[in-house]
Amino acid sequence: MDKTLSRVKVFTMNELPRDFGKTVRIGSLEIAVFHLINGEIRAIENRCPHKGGVLVEGIVSGQYVFCPMHDWKIDVSTGKVQEPDSGCVKTFQVEVENDDVYIVLSNDIV
Amino acid sequence: MTKSKLVLIGNGMAGVRTIEEILKISRDAFDITIFGAEPYPNYNRILLSKVLQGDTEIKDITLNEWDWYESNNITLHCGEKVVGVDPEKKIVITESGRIEPYDELIIATGSLPFIIPVKGNDKDGVISFRDIKDTNSMIEASKKYKKAAVIGGGLLGLEAAKGLLHLGMDVTVIHKGKFLMERQLDEIAGNLLEKELTQQGMKFLLEKDTKEILGDDRVERISFADGEQLEAELVVMAAGIRPNCTLAKETGIVVNRGIVVDDYLRTSVPNIYAVGECVEHDGNTYGLVAPLFEQGKVLARYICGETTEPYKGTVVSTQLKVSGVEVFSAGDFIEGDGKKAIKVFDEQDGIYKKLVLRENLLVGAVLYGDSSEGNRLFSMITKQTDIGDTTKIALLYSSTESGESLVASMEANEIICGCNGVSKGTIVQAIHEHGCTTVDGIKACTSATRSCGGCKQLVSELLQHTLGSEFDASTIKETICGCTTLSRDEVVAEIREKKLLHTREVMNVLGWKTSNGCSKCRPALNYYIGMVHPLEYEEEAQSKFVNERLHANIQKNGTFSVVPRMYGGVTDPQQLRKIADVAEKYNVKLLKVTGGQRIDMFGIEKEDLPKVWAELDMPSGYAYGKTLRTVKTCVGESFCRFGTQDSISLGVTLEKKLERIATPHKFKMAVSACPRNCAESGIKDLGIVGVDGGWELYVGGNGGTHLRAADLLCKVKTSEEVIEIAGAYFQFYRETGAYLERTSVWVERLGLDNIREVMNDKKQREELNQRLEATKSIQKEPWSQIVNSKKIKTELFEKVNVPVTTN
Numbered sequence: 055m056d057k058t059l060s061r062v063k064v065f066t067m068n069e070l071p072r073d074f075g076k077t078v079r080i081g082s083l084e085i086a087v088f089h090l091i092n093g094e095i096r097a098i099e100n101r102c103p104h105k106g107g108v109l110v111e112g113i114v115s116g117q118y119v120f121c122p123m124h125d126w127k128i129d130v131s132t133g134k135v136q137e138p139d140s141g142c143v144k145t146f147q148v149e150v151e152n153d154d155v156y157i158v159l160s161n162d163i164v
Numbered sequence: 165m166t167k168s169k170l171v172l173i174g175n176g177m178a179g180v181r182t183i184e185e186i187l188k189i190s191r192d193a194f195d196i197t198i199f200g201a202e203p204y205p206n207y208n209r210i211l212l213s214k215v216l217q218g219d220t221e222i223k224d225i226t227l228n229e230w231d232w233y234e235s236n237n238i239t240l241h242c243g244e245k246v247v248g249v250d251p252e253k254k255i256v257i258t259e260s261g262r263i264e265p266y267d268e269l270i271i272a273t274g275s276l277p278f279i280i281p282v283k284g285n286d287k288d289g290v291i292s293f294r295d296i297k298d299t300n301s302m303i304e305a306s307k308k309y310k311k312a313a314v315i316g317g318g319l320l321g322l323e324a325a326k327g328l329l330h331l332g333m334d335v336t337v338i339h340k341g342k343f344l345m346e347r348q349l350d351e352i353a354g355n356l357l358e359k360e361l362t363q364q365g366m367k368f369l370l371e372k373d374t375k376e377i378l379g380d381d382r383v384e385r386i387s388f389a390d391g392e393q394l395e396a397e398l399v400v401m402a403a404g405i406r407p408n409c410t411l412a413k414e415t416g417i418v419v420n421r422g423i424v425v426d427d428y429l430r431t432s433v434p435n436i437y438a439v440g441e442c443v444e445h446d447g448n449t450y451g452l453v454a455p456l457f458e459q460g461k462v463l464a465r466y467i468c469g470e471t472t473e474p475y476k477g478t479v480v481s482t483q484l485k486v487s488g489v490e491v492f493s494a495g496d497f498i499e500g501d502g503k504k505a506i507k508v509f510d511e512q513d514g515i516y517k518k519l520v521l522r523e524n525l526l527v528g529a530v531l532y533g534d535s536s537e538g539n540r541l542f543s544m545i546t547k548q549t550d551i552g553d554t555t556k557i558a559l560l561y562s563s564t565e566s567g568e569s570l571v572a573s574m575e576a577n578e579i580i581c582g583c584n585g586v587s588k589g590t591i592v593q594a595i596h597e598h599g600c601t602t603v604d605g606i607k608a609c610t611s612a613t614r615s616c617g618g619c620k621q622l623v624s625e626l627l628q629h630t631l632g633s634e635f636d637a638s639t640i641k642e643t644i645c646g647c648t649t650l651s652r653d654e655v656v657a658e659i660r661e662k663k664l665l666h667t668r669e670v671m672n673v674l675g676w677k678t679s680n681g682c683s684k685c686r687p688a689l690n691y692y693i694g695m696v697h698p699l700e701y702e703e704e705a706q707s708k709f710v711n712e713r714l715h716a717n718i719q720k721n722g723t724f725s726v727v728p729r730m731y732g733g734v735t736d737p738q739q740l741r742k743i744a745d746v747a748e749k750y751n752v753k754l755l756k757v758t759g760g761q762r763i764d765m766f767g768i769e770k771e772d773l774p775k776v777w778a779e780l781d782m783p784s785g786y787a788y789g790k791t792l793r794t795v796k797t798c799v800g801e802s803f804c805r806f807g808t809q810d811s812i813s814l815g816v817t818l819e820k821k822l823e824r825i826a827t828p829h830k831f832k833m834a835v836s837a838c839p840r841n842c843a844e845s846g847i848k849d850l851g852i853v854g855v856d857g858g859w860e861l862y863v864g865g866n867g868g869t870h871l872r873a874a875d876l877l878c879k880v881k882t883s884e885e886v887i888e889i890a891g892a893y894f895q896f897y898r899e900t901g902a903y904l905e906r907t908s909v910w911v912e913r914l915g916l917d918n919i920r921e922v923m924n925d926k927k928q929r930e931e932l933n934q935r936l937e938a939t940k941s942i943q944k945e946p947w948s949q950i951v952n953s954k955k956i957k958t959e960l961f962e963k964v965n966v967p968v969t970t971n
Contacts, residue, residue: 064964071959073706077770081968091680103191106235108722111710113683120683122710122718124608125598127683138593138610140188 059160067095067153075110075119078157085146085157086110088130090117095148096130097157103141167195170467171256171266173246173411175200177209178440178456179272180228185464187236193468196238197264199256202295203243205230210453212299213320216327217486222296227614231721249415251433268435268467271412271423275405275441275451280315284377290399293324302400306331309397313337313386315374317344319484321402322361326486328400329365336367336394338374338386340403348482348493352509353516353532360489360514369394407442407449422449427474429463439463445477452480454582461585481542481582483535483618492538495528495545496520503527524552539622543578571626580626581612581619591623595630597646599684602869603627644903645684647676652902655689659696667693667707687712688903691790691826695898698939705960711788714960715946716773717764723753724773725766727787728780729823732797732815732835733761739782746779760794760832762787774957777947784947786823790904792831792894795819796844800837800854807837809854814883815843818852821887822894824943825936828901828910831894846874849907850893852886855879859886863893863919864911872908875916877923889923892932896922899935 064078070089077100078085086100086109096117100110107123117131127136133143147158170186172179175198183196200206206228214220233240241258248257255265277292279285289309291301302324305312310333314325317339328335337344343354344361358368373389377399386394407422418424418432422444429437429445440456443449450456455478465472481494497520499505506519515533519526519541525548529541544551574580576589594600594609603623607613613620643649650658655674664670667689671681681689690707705713716724730739743763747755753767762785768776777784786793797815801807815835822831834843837854845851847867851874853860858881865874877893880886896919901910911919922928950956 062966064966069958069962071706074959077963078966079963080966087964101235103187105720106231107720108718111714111718111722113686113709114706115682115686116678116680118680123720125683138590138597142191144191 059158061149061156061158064155064157067150067155070155073114075112075114077108077110080157080159086119086130087148087155087157088114088119090114090130095150095155097146097148098128098130098133099144099146101143102126102128103135103143104139109143167193168267169265170194170196170268170270171264172196172198172270172272173249173256174270174272174274174440174442175202175206175240175242176272176274176440177206177227177453178274178460179270180206181457182270182272182439182460182463183238184228185460186468189464189468189470191236194268196236197241197266198233198238199241199244199246199258199264201243201245202297204296205233205240205242207296209295212293212296213323213327213486215299216302216324217330218327222299246411249411249436251415251436254435266435269437270463270467271417271431271436271438271442272440273408273411273442276408277401278404278406279401280374280403282374282376284379284383285401287377287379288382289379289397290377290383290401292401293320294405302328302398303331305398306333310334311336311396312398312400313394313396314400314402316402316404317341317368317370318347318402318404319345319482320405321400322357322484323486324400324402325366326361326364328398333398334367335365336369336396337361338369338372338388338394340371340373342371344368344370345484345491345493348484348497349491349530349532350497350518352507353491353493353518353530356514356516356532357484357489357491361486364488405441405451407444409442412438412442420444427462427476428466428472429459429475430466437463437467445475448477450478450480452482454478455480457583457585479546481538481545483538490531490533490535492531492535493529494538494542495526497528497530521551524550526551536621539580539619543574547578571622571629580622581610581614583619584611584614586610586612588626591626592630595627599645601627601631604869644688645682647671647678647681647685648674650674652688652692656692656696659689659692663697663700665693665697665700665702667704681707683709691828691903694826695939698935699942712790714770714773715784715788715950716768717788719766723767723769725764725787726768726773726776726780727758727762727764727785728782729785729819730762730782731819732795732812734797734812734816735763742780742782746776749779750776758787758794760787761796762794770961771963774947774951774961778951780947782947783823783945789824789826790829790831791824791826792819792822792833794832796832796834796848798836798838798842804837806840807854808856809837809859810883811835811837811843811852811854814852814859814886817883817887818890821891821940824945825894825898825939827894827898828903829906831897831907833890847871848874849897850890852890857881859883861886861889861893864907864916866906866908868906870906870908875911877916877920888929888933891936892923892929893919895932895936899932 070076072089072091075086075088078087084100085097087097102109102121104126107121109119111122112119118127119130120127126139133145135141149156208225208227211225245259246256247259255263257263277294291298312328312333312335314321314337317337325335325337343351344357375389376387377383378385383399386396409419409423412423413419423438423442425438425443425445429439431438439459462472462475479495484491499520503520503522508517518530520528526544574588578588580588590610598609600606600609606623612623670689686707690704694701710718716726750772752765756764758764795815795818797811800811831849833850834845834848835852836843836845845853847865851862860879861877862874863877866872
């Protein structure tokens with residue numbers, strides 16, 4: 055299968071304060087985009103591997119988000135679920151240019 | 165990048181558990197397809213007997229909901245039986261003719277009930293006890309018929325019999341053996357069990373050989389080899405199970421009693437594996453859950469290409485799930501052949517314990533009447549503990565008597581929940597890092613106790629042990645969370661003295677171990693700062709749980725529910741009309757009257773919340789908040805012929821006075837107009853009951869997980885006094901309560917007398933009320949604030965929709 059990359063603009067930085075997340079829907083895919091306290095932007099699939107909780111609504115703490123359903127702790131940079139739970143969440147590449155936030159997708163995902 | 169195709173035949177506990185283990189290792193390695201003959205998602209078969217016994221319901225025993233399959237991209241063909249496998253072409257064929265190719269195939273077809281080969285075994289009313297369908301048949305039959313017979317006095321048969329007894333049937337258990345459960349018990353324990361169950365109303369026919377089942381279309385009687393007959397309108401066959409290996413056999417896979425597998429669960433045919441009850445490993449077949457899960461783990465690692473220890477078989481233990489009976493059995497429990505037994509038999513209390521030793525090793529145990537030592541003994545059996553230095557008789561005593569707790573002596577890597585493979589270390593970690601304080605919390609966090617529930621006792625002991633020792637070690641100091649060594653009181657004192665106004669400031673100044681805190685301390689600090697410095701503090705939405713941040717209740721599918729304020733539970737036609745209009749317009753999925761006398765609107769999308777609030781034009785009911793939830797009221801003197809007081813007016817006044825002010829945990833109230841207590845004031849954080857010539861105030865009640873009747877705080881004459889004391893009590897709880905501590909716990913921690921003393925002191929009461937008023941003065945209605953703020957709506961409520969263009 056051909057794998058091409060496409061870049062979509064999702065919002066500008068001022069629409070998302072630090073320590074918060076925003077839901078981005080691309081087709082049937084739902085992505086949680088986080089603005090970390092250090093200013094960086096991270097994007098992961100908006101679905102906790104435990105019971106499908108919406109991660110975007112979790113408390114963001116440093117590079118981690120705590121799932122609002124049962125408090126699983128997930129590293130938003132790697133997608134790794136932290137101990138004692140296990141699993142992983144899909145991560146997406148993010149680019150920021152002049153305050154515009156882009157998500158980079160390989161088009162076989164969408 | 166084409167993924168390998170993994171097909172699972174059998175949508176039951178063993179197979180799905182294997183898939184779960186695979187997904188833990190890699191979510192992307194396989195395209196997964198599951199075939200299940202039953203029309204249900206994976207459920208906990210073990211608990212069917214509890215459904216029959218009325219302890220739980222079918223809907224509560226589902227292990228993987230439909231959306232689990234969907235969210236893990238698993239294709240599920242439910243109610244579709246696989247009828248053939250072609251290992252040459254690598255395809256499976258189903259009864260509907262569907263052909264599904266595979267790269268790897270897992271067979272998890274489980275077992276089939278053994279139907280004893282007697283004439284008439286196909287008559288109506290003859291069933292087995294294996295699945296949801298059988299369970300429902302029994303429940304249905306119990307409504308129409310009276311006389312039931314269960315063939316088989318083993319684990320399954322007795323659980324079925326107990327269930328039928330519960331359903332009101334007259335139950336006779338027919339057993340071929342000399343005593344009950346001979347695969348798990350010896351004769352003494354078997355006889356004790358028979359005596360106990362007889363007392364519960366069960367009848368027994370032992371050493372009976374069933375010859376024929378008689379009747380026209382439906383069963384009417386059973387006849388036995390000795391010529392006797394028994395009347396029966398329902399016959400449950402529970403004489404054992406057989407591995408279901410028909411499909412494997414037809415495929416040309418080597419089958420003995422079960423599908424023969426090696427230490428990596430590989431069958432004789434390449435790329436085909438088998439797991440669970442259908443398997444025969446090293447000559448053994450298993451019908452219990454722990455071995456299946458162990459096999460699943462090994463298979464998952466193997467199939468994902470990870471290095472794994474081989475599966476080496478499982479020592480099994482069983483516990484009978486029949487209420488009022490404690491039976492435990494493990495390992496090799498028959499003495500003789502080089503094995504010696506230690507026995508204790510207390511005929512008076514009906515307690516029997518037997519340990520079987522081979523030299524210095526404990527190899528088996530049977531406990532009847534008191535199975536509390538089961539876990540400890542089982543651990544000694546599986547660990548092969550050398551007991552040469554132990555006074556053997558001491559083994560029989562409970563750990564508390566011998567002064568040593570099992571959980572204390574266990575190693576961190578030892579398994580506590582055999583069903584789900586959860587170790588002591590994992591549970592202790594959950595207690596420390598996730599703040600789990602209940603068995604249910606541990607269950608949600610680690611899966612321990614999720615399946616058979618047999619380890620509940622052990623988990624609860626471990627909770628006690630872990631939390632208890634921490635309590636001692638830190639000299640009566642409980643820290644806020646793992647991020648700090650400071651207690652709640654120390655942190656609050658520092659916030660006050662150093663005038664700390666931001667959670668980040670608290671963490672920096674007080675030397676937090678983590679730079680950004682966690683989901684436990686951030687909301688706690690947010691509360692404490694707001695409580696200490698109400699006028700200066702600016703609330704941090706990012707340090708609040710989602711519900712309080714968005715002012716709505718999140719539901720499991722990510723939608724929200726909305727509860728508008730209706731003071732005192734009183735509404736009017738205009739409000740109801742508005743609610744009805746909004747519910748229709750925004751496609752509300754469920755309208756529900758809550759326990760607190762309000763209306764809850766479910767299934768609202770996050771983006772729609774501000775619009776819904778704007779159109780409702782009602783204040784937030786704070787159904788999501790750690791604050792006053794509702795004041796429930798009875799109708800009182802205006803209509804009720806018993807009411808002696810105006811409960812509605814007082815309730816409305818109290819609700820207006822205390823609403824929106826944050827408390828350590830949710831705070832529920834009620835006002836009843838007379839001691840009949842229709843508003844249930846006895847189980848509220850603050851409950852008020854009208855009596856002749858006055859009011860009684862009750863505190864610390866709870867109707868939730870820790871059911872607690874409220875304590876009488878005081879009795880006063882006027883509504884004004886009630887309002888004053890309520891304010892002081894509310895503020896006192898705000899100032900002294902630990903975050904997430906309900907009043908039911910707080911009252912016990914502080915002591916009712918101490919609280920009463922403060923409430924009796926006029927000066928303190930006034931000061932408390934003044935501080936409460938100061939806090940109240942700055943509270944704003946949150947929904948209208950959001951509705952009027954473009955910024956909050958953009959930042960917190962809007963989602964981004966990116967249109968997809970196909971090329």
